[in-house]
Amino acid sequence: MYQTTYHRPSSVDEAASLFAKGSDAKYLAGGHTLIPVMKQRLAAPSDVIDLGKIKELVGIEASADTLTIKAATTYYDIMQNADVKKSIPAISYLTSMLGDPAVRHRGTIGGSIANNDPAADFPAALVSLDATVKTNKRSIAADDFFKGLFTTALEDGEIITAIAFPIPAKAGYAKMRHPASRFALTGVFVTQTKTGDVRVAATGASQDGVMRVPAIEAALKANWSAGAIDGVTISADGMISDIHGTSDYRANLVKVMAQRAVDAAG
Amino acid sequence: MGVEGIGASVVRKEDRRFITGKGRYVDDIKLVGMTHAHFIRSPHAHAKIKSIDTSEAMKMPGVVGVLTGQQLVDDKIGNLICGWAITSKDGTGMKMGAWPAMAPETVRFVGQAVAVVIAETKNQARDAAEAVVVNYEELPAVPDIRAAIAPGAPQLHPEAPGNVIYDWTIGDEGATDAAFKAAANVVSLDITNNRLVPNAMEPRAAIAEYNEPEEHFTLYTTSQNPHVARLVLSAFYNIAQEHKLRVVAPDVGGGFGSKIFIYPEEMVALWASKKVGRPVKWTGDRTEAFLTDAHGRDHLTKAEMAFDKDNKITGLRVKTYANLGGYMSLFSSSVPTYLYATLLSGQYNIPNIFAEVISVYTNTVPVDAYRGAGRPEASFVVERLMETAARQLKVDPAELRKKNFITQFPHQTPVIMAYDIGDFHASLDAAMKAIDYAGFPARKAKAKSEGKLRGIGISCYIEACGIAPSKAVGSLGAGVGLWESAEVRVNPVGTIEILTGSHSHGQGHETTFCQLIADRLGVPISQVSIVHGDTDKVQFGMGTYGSRSAAVGLTAILKAMEKVEAKAKKIAAHQLEASENDIVIENGEFKVAGTDKSLALPMVALAAYTAHNLPDGMEPGLKEGAFYDPTNFTFPAGAYICEMEVDAGTGKSTFVNFVAADDFGRLINPMIVEGQVHGGLAQGIGQALLENAAYDASGQLLTASFMDYAMPRADDLPSFKLSHTTTLCPGNPLGVKGCGEAGAIGASAAVINAITDAIGNNKLEMPATPDRVWHAIHG
Missing domain, CATH: 3.30.365.10 (Aldehyde oxidase/xanthine dehydrogenase, molybdopterin binding domain)
Structure with missing residues (x-):
C-alpha cells in the first residue's frame, strides 16, 4: 500500500468537503473493494475518507409504503432488521447470501451499489424493486443509476445517503453462488408491485452489469408463477462467459433463478 | 497401553x-539488523530479458542492495536441481533444462524471479522494486500440454527437443497388447487430471543470516524437510558448506508437499545475506503463493482396460502426458512415473499392465508432489475405468470390483509394487453397509419421482506409503535414501x-x-x-x-x-x-x-x-x-462411497452421504487419523468439484486469487462417516501404514462416479462445476 491520508468525518457535508480538498480522494465504505486494490498497489488515493462512522448514514426506517436503508448500514444489520424482514423479506434473504459473516459485518449497501460490480447482489434488488438512490445532491431512480460495469450515475464526490425501496406486494431473490468468490454467478430478483406491475432484474449474467429481463416480466405479468417462465428463452448474447460459467449457462441460470425467485416470493 | x-x-x-497464537512461524522471527527482500517477477510466460536497469532503484530510500540473475551466475551459484533421474524408453536420460534461482536471460513462467531488492523495510523494498526497469522481448508461450507437444511449438529449453523431458514406460507392452487382442470387452476413457494449487495456510517464507567471522549461515525456512534443504543447498548450489549451514524449520503452517522442495527465494536469501552483510527476510504473499509454489497434478491420459468374457480384467494400457511446468522441481520427475504408474494395478488382479508417461515442459509454474503425488492420479484412472466398465458391461460396480479384487497376499503386481497385506472385501463391505448400498435403487427412484437426479459412486483406492526402502528407490533413480x-x-x-x-x-x-x-x-x-x-x-x-x-x-x-x-x-x-x-x-x-x-x-x-x-x-x-530403513512400502487402502443429488436446472451437485472405510493398519491416535482423513477428503473433493488452476493462452494464471480459485469450504462438504477395517502392516513392528494422503487419493473418483451416475453421462471432467455438469446433462 502506498501512503495515503485517512479521514474519519462525522457528517456527510464534512466528507464532501474533505473529498473536494483531496487531489485524488476516495470514499471508503466497507472497504472490500478499495482496500484490496490499495494493498495490491493498483490504487493510490491521496485521501481515504471513511464514511462508516457517519451516524446520519446508518439506520433503517420503514413506513407503510417505503423501506429506507441508509447507505452505510452493514449487510448484517440489514439481514437482522425486523422492519426489513417484515416489509421486504427478500432483501433480508439476499443479505444472508452475501459473502460470509466477516463480509456481512463490514460490507454496506451503499458501498455495494456505488461500486456496481457486475456480480453484486444488491443492484438486482434495487432495479427490480424500482428503488430510489438518494445522494447528498439528488434522487436517482435505480433504472438510471446503474450504467454498466463498475459505472454509476454518481458524479465525482457525490455521496449516496440512502436507498428508498417501495414496499412490494411480493418479491423474491434466487442466486447461484460463484464457487470461489460467492458473488452471484447469476442472481435474479423478481418483484410484483402493489399496483400489479412486475419487474425482474438479473445480476452476474450480462456483460453490462445488472439488467432487466423483459421477457420474464411479460410472462409473469400474465401469470405470476414459476411455470409461466417455462416457455421463455433467454439469449446468451451479451452474457458473461468465463471459466466459471459459459454465456449459455448463465442465460439458463437467468431463467432457472427467476423461477426459483418466484417460488420464494410465493 | x-x-x-x-x-x-x-x-x-x-x-x-x-x-x-503462540506458534512461532518463520515470519514471526525478527533478527537484529534484519533487512527485507522483494522479488521482481516476470509478467510474461515466456520472454528474453533484454536488460535490467537497477540504477534508480539503488538510489531509493532504505535500499541495501539490488541483485540480479546475472550476479548469481557471476558468483557461480548453482542451478536448481531435480533429484530423481528418469530414463526414457530409448535409454536416454531425462532432458533437464537449467533453472537459475533468478533468470539471467530467459523467463519461462509468469512469476519467475528476475531480480531482488533488499531494503530496510518491506515497503521500501517494494517501492524500489517498482523503480527497477526490466526490458523483455516476449516470446510465444506454450501454456499447456497440448500446446507444448504440437508440431512446431515454441521450444522452452534447448536440452529438451519438442519440449519432451522423458518418454518413459513401465510394464510388458507385448503381453498387454496381446491381452487386448484376446479381450471379450475393452473399456476406454480419456481423462484430464486437473491442475491444483496447494495453498498451505502459511505462505512460504525465509530468513537468512550470515556470520562473516564464522563463515556460517543460518536459514529459517518453511520446510517439510530441513536436512534435505541443507543437503541440497550445500551440495548443489555452492552457497554454503553443509557444516556451515544451519537450517531451521520452526512451526510450519501446512505443506501438502509444496514445502518439500527447495525454492529460488531460499537460495537467494542465503546468498544475498552474505552479499549485503545483513540478515535478509522474505515472506511471500498469497499472490506469490499462487504464482510460484509448485502446483500439483495436471495430466492428460488415455486409459483402456481389457476384460475376458467372465468380466475378469486381463489388461490395462495407459498413456499419460504430464505437465512439469517451465522447470523441473526437486522431485517432479518421480511423481508421474514411480509414484503414479506403479499404482495402476489398484486393488485388482491385473495380469498385464503397460503404461507410457511423457512429461513435458510448458510455460507454467513447476509442478511437483502435492498431497498424494501421483497416487491420486493413478487411483482416479483405475476407479473411473472400473465404474465405466461396470456401466458398459451392465454389471453392478461393486460386484465387478469384488470379482477382480486381489485376495492373496503378498501380491506382486506387474508394475513393481508388491502388496504386503490388505482386505479389500472388508473395506468395501463396510462402506456399502454404512451407506446402505442395497437401498440405493429405491432412493434413486424416489428422488426421480421428485424430479431429482441421484447417483452413487464407489472408489476403492490403494496407495504406496511409508516412503520408502532406500535401496529400491535408489535403483529407480532417486538421488536420496528415504x-x-x-x-x-x-x-x-x-x-x-x-x-x-x-x-x-x-x-x-x-x-x-x-x-x-x-x-x-x-x-x-x-x-x-x-x-x-x-x-x-x-x-x-x-x-x-x-x-x-x-x-x-x-x-x-x-x-x-x-x-x-x-x-x-x-x-x-x-x-x-x-x-x-x-x-x-x-x-x-x-x-x-x-x-x-x-x-x-x-x-x-x-x-x-x-x-x-x-x-x-x-x-x-x-x-x-x-x-x-523400511524393507517395503506400506499399502493403505480403502473404499469410499459417495451419494449425490444433482440439480438439473443449475447443474449443482449436493452430497447426500459420503462414507469412508480405510485400512491404515494400527492407529496411533484415532482422533488425529480422523482429522487427517477429513482434510484429505476435503482436498480430494475440492479437486473433484471446485479447484482448478487455469492459465490462459498467453500463459497468464487466471486463478491467481481466492476470488477465482475455489478452495473447498466447510459448507461445500458433507458430514463424513468414517470407519476402519484393519490389517496390520507386516513390514514394520508397529503395524502402521500411514493415513495422511488417503482422502486426497480416493475421494475424487467417488465423487465423479456418483455425479456421472446421477446424470447418465460419463463424459465429465474435473472440477465438475455446475456449469460443466449442466452442459453434460443438456448436451
Whole structure:
C-alpha cells in the first residue's frame, strides 16, 4: 500500500468537503473493494475518507409504503432488521447470501451499489424493486443509476445517503453462488408491485452489469408463477462467459433463478 | 497401553500453542539488523530479458542492495536441481533444462524471479522494486500440454527437443497388447487430471543470516524437510558448506508437499545475506503463493482396460502426458512415473499392465508432489475405468470390483509394487453397509419421482506409503535414501526428549510420537518432548511427506527406544540385583517380575548419569539413536462411497452421504487419523468439484486469487462417516501404514462416479462445476 491520508468525518457535508480538498480522494465504505486494490498497489488515493462512522448514514426506517436503508448500514444489520424482514423479506434473504459473516459485518449497501460490480447482489434488488438512490445532491431512480460495469450515475464526490425501496406486494431473490468468490454467478430478483406491475432484474449474467429481463416480466405479468417462465428463452448474447460459467449457462441460470425467485416470493 | 498410549485419542499437545497464537512461524522471527527482500517477477510466460536497469532503484530510500540473475551466475551459484533421474524408453536420460534461482536471460513462467531488492523495510523494498526497469522481448508461450507437444511449438529449453523431458514406460507392452487382442470387452476413457494449487495456510517464507567471522549461515525456512534443504543447498548450489549451514524449520503452517522442495527465494536469501552483510527476510504473499509454489497434478491420459468374457480384467494400457511446468522441481520427475504408474494395478488382479508417461515442459509454474503425488492420479484412472466398465458391461460396480479384487497376499503386481497385506472385501463391505448400498435403487427412484437426479459412486483406492526402502528407490533413480532417524534422550531426572528427522507441519507428531513412549514406558506424555526441525539440534533426517512419519519416522523412534530400554533394564537389573531377563517395564517402573522389587524410571536415569554404580564396562548416560530403513512400502487402502443429488436446472451437485472405510493398519491416535482423513477428503473433493488452476493462452494464471480459485469450504462438504477395517502392516513392528494422503487419493473418483451416475453421462471432467455438469446433462 502506498501512503495515503485517512479521514474519519462525522457528517456527510464534512466528507464532501474533505473529498473536494483531496487531489485524488476516495470514499471508503466497507472497504472490500478499495482496500484490496490499495494493498495490491493498483490504487493510490491521496485521501481515504471513511464514511462508516457517519451516524446520519446508518439506520433503517420503514413506513407503510417505503423501506429506507441508509447507505452505510452493514449487510448484517440489514439481514437482522425486523422492519426489513417484515416489509421486504427478500432483501433480508439476499443479505444472508452475501459473502460470509466477516463480509456481512463490514460490507454496506451503499458501498455495494456505488461500486456496481457486475456480480453484486444488491443492484438486482434495487432495479427490480424500482428503488430510489438518494445522494447528498439528488434522487436517482435505480433504472438510471446503474450504467454498466463498475459505472454509476454518481458524479465525482457525490455521496449516496440512502436507498428508498417501495414496499412490494411480493418479491423474491434466487442466486447461484460463484464457487470461489460467492458473488452471484447469476442472481435474479423478481418483484410484483402493489399496483400489479412486475419487474425482474438479473445480476452476474450480462456483460453490462445488472439488467432487466423483459421477457420474464411479460410472462409473469400474465401469470405470476414459476411455470409461466417455462416457455421463455433467454439469449446468451451479451452474457458473461468465463471459466466459471459459459454465456449459455448463465442465460439458463437467468431463467432457472427467476423461477426459483418466484417460488420464494410465493 | 494406558490412557495416553497407542490407540488413545489423546488431545493434541501442540494445539494450545496454535490456538492461543503462540506458534512461532518463520515470519514471526525478527533478527537484529534484519533487512527485507522483494522479488521482481516476470509478467510474461515466456520472454528474453533484454536488460535490467537497477540504477534508480539503488538510489531509493532504505535500499541495501539490488541483485540480479546475472550476479548469481557471476558468483557461480548453482542451478536448481531435480533429484530423481528418469530414463526414457530409448535409454536416454531425462532432458533437464537449467533453472537459475533468478533468470539471467530467459523467463519461462509468469512469476519467475528476475531480480531482488533488499531494503530496510518491506515497503521500501517494494517501492524500489517498482523503480527497477526490466526490458523483455516476449516470446510465444506454450501454456499447456497440448500446446507444448504440437508440431512446431515454441521450444522452452534447448536440452529438451519438442519440449519432451522423458518418454518413459513401465510394464510388458507385448503381453498387454496381446491381452487386448484376446479381450471379450475393452473399456476406454480419456481423462484430464486437473491442475491444483496447494495453498498451505502459511505462505512460504525465509530468513537468512550470515556470520562473516564464522563463515556460517543460518536459514529459517518453511520446510517439510530441513536436512534435505541443507543437503541440497550445500551440495548443489555452492552457497554454503553443509557444516556451515544451519537450517531451521520452526512451526510450519501446512505443506501438502509444496514445502518439500527447495525454492529460488531460499537460495537467494542465503546468498544475498552474505552479499549485503545483513540478515535478509522474505515472506511471500498469497499472490506469490499462487504464482510460484509448485502446483500439483495436471495430466492428460488415455486409459483402456481389457476384460475376458467372465468380466475378469486381463489388461490395462495407459498413456499419460504430464505437465512439469517451465522447470523441473526437486522431485517432479518421480511423481508421474514411480509414484503414479506403479499404482495402476489398484486393488485388482491385473495380469498385464503397460503404461507410457511423457512429461513435458510448458510455460507454467513447476509442478511437483502435492498431497498424494501421483497416487491420486493413478487411483482416479483405475476407479473411473472400473465404474465405466461396470456401466458398459451392465454389471453392478461393486460386484465387478469384488470379482477382480486381489485376495492373496503378498501380491506382486506387474508394475513393481508388491502388496504386503490388505482386505479389500472388508473395506468395501463396510462402506456399502454404512451407506446402505442395497437401498440405493429405491432412493434413486424416489428422488426421480421428485424430479431429482441421484447417483452413487464407489472408489476403492490403494496407495504406496511409508516412503520408502532406500535401496529400491535408489535403483529407480532417486538421488536420496528415504530412511528416517531418531534419537531418544532420557534426561537424568527421567524426562525424555525425542529427536526426530520427521517434521510436523500439522500432523500432530508432538502428540502421537509421545504416545509411543507412553505406551512403552507407561509414563505420561507430559514427560516427553519432541524435538524436530533444526539441523543443529537433530541428527540428519529425511523429513515428512508420502505418509511416512508413522511408518518410517516412528519406527526409527521405536528402534532407538528398544536400545534405551535394553540399557535401562541392564542398569535396573544391576541395581536391583536381578537378572535383566526378569525386568519388566510397567507404569514407569522397572520391576523384577514376580517380586515387589522395582526401580522408577527417574532412578534408573539418575543411576545412568551419576555412573556411581553401573554394570562393569557400561558407558554412562541413557541416550540412543537409530536409523530405520523400511524393507517395503506400506499399502493403505480403502473404499469410499459417495451419494449425490444433482440439480438439473443449475447443474449443482449436493452430497447426500459420503462414507469412508480405510485400512491404515494400527492407529496411533484415532482422533488425529480422523482429522487427517477429513482434510484429505476435503482436498480430494475440492479437486473433484471446485479447484482448478487455469492459465490462459498467453500463459497468464487466471486463478491467481481466492476470488477465482475455489478452495473447498466447510459448507461445500458433507458430514463424513468414517470407519476402519484393519490389517496390520507386516513390514514394520508397529503395524502402521500411514493415513495422511488417503482422502486426497480416493475421494475424487467417488465423487465423479456418483455425479456421472446421477446424470447418465460419463463424459465429465474435473472440477465438475455446475456449469460443466449442466452442459453434460443438456448436451
